[in-house]
Amino acid sequence: MSLDTPTALIAEDEPLLAHALTIELQTVWPALRIVATVGDGASAVHQALTLQPDVLFFDIRMPGMSGLEAATELAERWPTDGPQARRFPALVFVTAYDHYAVQAFEAQAVDYLLKPLQTARLQKTVEKLKLALTPPAQSAMNFEATLGQLRALLGHAVPDGALPQGTLEPLKVVQANVGNAIHLVPVHDVVYFEAADKYVRVLTAEREYLIRTPLKELLPRLDPQVFWQVHRGTLVQSTQIAKVLRDDAGKMHLSLRSRPEKLPISRLYTHLFKAM
Amino acid sequence: MPALTLHPLLKHALLALGLNTFIAVALSAMDQRHLLANMVFSHCIGLSIWAQIELAQFWLISDWNHQWRRLVGIVPVAVVSGYLLGTLEADWLLETQSFDKLIAHPREFMGLLTMSLGAGAVMTYFILSRRQLAAEKQRAEKALRQAAESRLRLLETQLEPHMLFNTLANLRILIAMNPASAQTMLDHLIDYLRATLSASRSSVHTLQQEFDRLQDYLELMAVRMGTRLQFTLHLPPELADQEVPPLLLQPLVENSIHHGLEPKVEGGTVTVSARAEGSLLHLEVIDTGLGLDPALAAPGGNGFGLSQVRERLATVYGTAATINFVAGHAGGTICSITFPCKP
Numbered sequence: 001m002s003l004d005t006p007t008a009l010i011a012e013d014e015p016l017l018a019h020a021l022t023i024e025l026q027t028v029w030p031a032l033r034i035v036a037t038v039g040d041g042a043s044a045v046h047q048a049l050t051l052q053p054d055v056l057f058f059d060i061r062m063p064g065m066s067g068l069e070a071a072t073e074l075a076e077r078w079p080t081d082g083p084q085a086r087r088f089p090a091l092v093f094v095t096a097y098d099h100y101a102v103q104a105f106e107a108q109a110v111d112y113l114l115k116p117l118q119t120a121r122l123q124k125t126v127e128k129l130k131l132a133l134t135p136p137a138q139s140a141m142n143f144e145a146t147l148g149q150l151r152a153l154l155g156h157a158v159p160d161g162a163l164p165q166g167t168l169e170p171l172k173v174v175q176a177n178v179g180n181a182i183h184l185v186p187v188h189d190v191v192y193f194e195a196a197d198k199y200v201r202v203l204t205a206e207r208e209y210l211i212r213t214p215l216k217e218l219l220p221r222l223d224p225q226v227f228w229q230v231h232r233g234t235l236v237q238s239t240q241i242a243k244v245l246r247d248d249a250g251k252m253h254l255s256l257r258s259r260p261e262k263l264p265i266s267r268l269y270t271h272l273f274k275a276m
Numbered sequence: 277m278p279a280l281t282l283h284p285l286l287k288h289a290l291l292a293l294g295l296n297t298f299i300a301v302a303l304s305a306m307d308q309r310h311l312l313a314n315m316v317f318s319h320c321i322g323l324s325i326w327a328q329i330e331l332a333q334f335w336l337i338s339d340w341n342h343q344w345r346r347l348v349g350i351v352p353v354a355v356v357s358g359y360l361l362g363t364l365e366a367d368w369l370l371e372t373q374s375f376d377k378l379i380a381h382p383r384e385f386m387g388l389l390t391m392s393l394g395a396g397a398v399m400t401y402f403i404l405s406r407r408q409l410a411a412e413k414q415r416a417e418k419a420l421r422q423a424a425e426s427r428l429r430l431l432e433t434q435l436e437p438h439m440l441f442n443t444l445a446n447l448r449i450l451i452a453m454n455p456a457s458a459q460t461m462l463d464h465l466i467d468y469l470r471a472t473l474s475a476s477r478s479s480v481h482t483l484q485q486e487f488d489r490l491q492d493y494l495e496l497m498a499v500r501m502g503t504r505l506q507f508t509l510h511l512p513p514e515l516a517d518q519e520v521p522p523l524l525l526q527p528l529v530e531n532s533i534h535h536g537l538e539p540k541v542e543g544g545t546v547t548v549s550a551r552a553e554g555s556l557l558h559l560e561v562i563d564t565g566l567g568l569d570p571a572l573a574a575p576g577g578n579g580f581g582l583s584q585v586r587e588r589l590a591t592v593y594g595t596a597a598t599i600n601f602v603a604g605h606a607g608g609t610i611c612s613i614t615f616p617c618k619p
């Protein structure tokens with residue numbers, strides 16, 4: 001909390017590497033206190049919310065939930081309003097290989113480190129962190145910048161070589177199995193897509209379909225002007241959104257023109273909604 | 277391009293002309309007829325036969341690898357009809373009545389026909405062998421290209437930067453913490469790298485070598501994953517000398533770790549085993565990871581080096597090899613490969 005004893009949490013699934021980071025940090029930044037070391041994304045979110053450290057070191061590739069997903073989840077659940085409001089921790093991603101253009105991280109709210117860690121590079125990160133922790137007035141801006149960068153990183157997160165390369169055909173009709181039949185649903189009839197476990201729910205004004213194609217693969221084939229991502233697992237047709245409401249806890253929800261459900265809006269995507 | 281297509285046709289025509297001339301000279305030496313008359317007859321008949329064979333193969337044979345046998349039917353028909361047609365042409369040119377004589381003297385006709393059939397056979401054999409040579413050359417080039425491609429892909433998957441840099445990161449800390457185990461880890465890494473680089477060049481190694489390389493890889497992963505990874509390798513000594521394509525199992529073990537155990541919070545076990553059943557060799561990679569990825573197991577599914585394993589099996593063993601993905605009893609995946617043992 002206080003600048004004299006800044007605290008940090010390390011999320012790294014390889015025990016030796018977590019140990020290495022701890023040791024290196026001890027020499028480079030003796031004042032820093034490591035409050036917890038965890039080995040997976042879900043524990044990272046849980047511990048960060050409980051311990052509220054000043055700095056987070058998140059490995060990108062972790063079991064269960066990746067470092068990026070964990071950071072997003074944390075941003076979602078972080079108390080920013082009310083009596084429990086705390087400044088969002090400074091984020092440092094640690095990765096063995098930059099799938100994400102390294103430049104995306106330079107001089108931004110979120111820093112990154114490449115494994116194997118090199119002392120000189122860690123020193124630079126520490127200088128940056130110290131600077132970021134100094135002016136408390138900027139914390140609101142920092143959070144916005146962090147959200148923006150997480151959004152950009154999630155957009156870039158292409159699973160290693162799993163997706164087919166090249167330009168994808170825009171999706172015109174969704175084909176869904178219903179019993180023995182395959183139903184063809186024009187994309188413009190879809191009110192929203194929602195990820196549900198191993199399926200994606202496709203909701204039109206009248207009914208619901210289930211498809212197996214993951215949201216990640218649908219996303220690049222849909223027009224981002226038409227379908228807005230409002231949550232990690234939700235894509236809504238923008239013309240179907242009637243209004244957006246903010247509740248007392250500061251959470252945003254949207255209501256739809258032709259369906260009764262209220263959909264939560266992730267903090268990452270609240271920037272989509274502002275009065276003209 | 278037209279020069280290229282004309283080239284074999286022109287060659288065949290020249291061959292036919294040469295053959296015709298040879299037949300005419302031979303005939304003149306044997307019987308008392310005039311050389312010029314023999315020339316005209318020989319060329320008319322020979323070129324008619326040749327033209328009909330060329331036309332028939334142009335229309336009837338589009339795939340030489342599978343349809344070349346059609347020549348066996350085409351050639352005799354073309355020879356008989358070409359012979360009759362050629363005789364009529366020569367009769368018209370020389371104003372003779374050989375065609376009527378042919379009909380009147382079937383024995384002489386049969387003799388000449390047999391000779392023409394022989395010439396046709398020579399010609400066909402020549403065409404076929406040229407074709408086969410070209411096809412073989414093409415096949416060899418394709419195989420070479422495929423080998424180069426798969427070598428590159430093998431290198432790419434094996435030297436995956438994530439694996440490499442994480443391993444180096446572990447080594448870096450081990451050097452300070454525990455130099456002895458750093459050395460052991462480095463030795464495994466060296467063997468692993470050497471195997472990867474040489475596997476891309478050799479086409480076969482023993483099952484013992486295969487298991488040794490898997491051990492190197494799993495030891496490296498065990499340092500990285502700590503208690504989250506356990507593994508067992510089971511190779512019966514009598515199978516140690518069996519020959520397998522190098523690093524055949526590597527992508528499967530890597531899949532087990534990468535998609536099964538690494539993403540699983542509590543980790544698990546990988547078991548690799550070999551056994552012989554009659555004349556078949558069974559290799560199995562079993563993990564207790566997250567379980568079957570449907571996209572990976574789908575027939576023709578080309579997830580993550582799997583297509584490469586399929587391809588290599590097909591190249592070496594053809595249809596005699598099978599690869600199977602099933603869900604394990606206690607979650608996880610069982611991948612089994614079966615192919616004929618070498619005695």
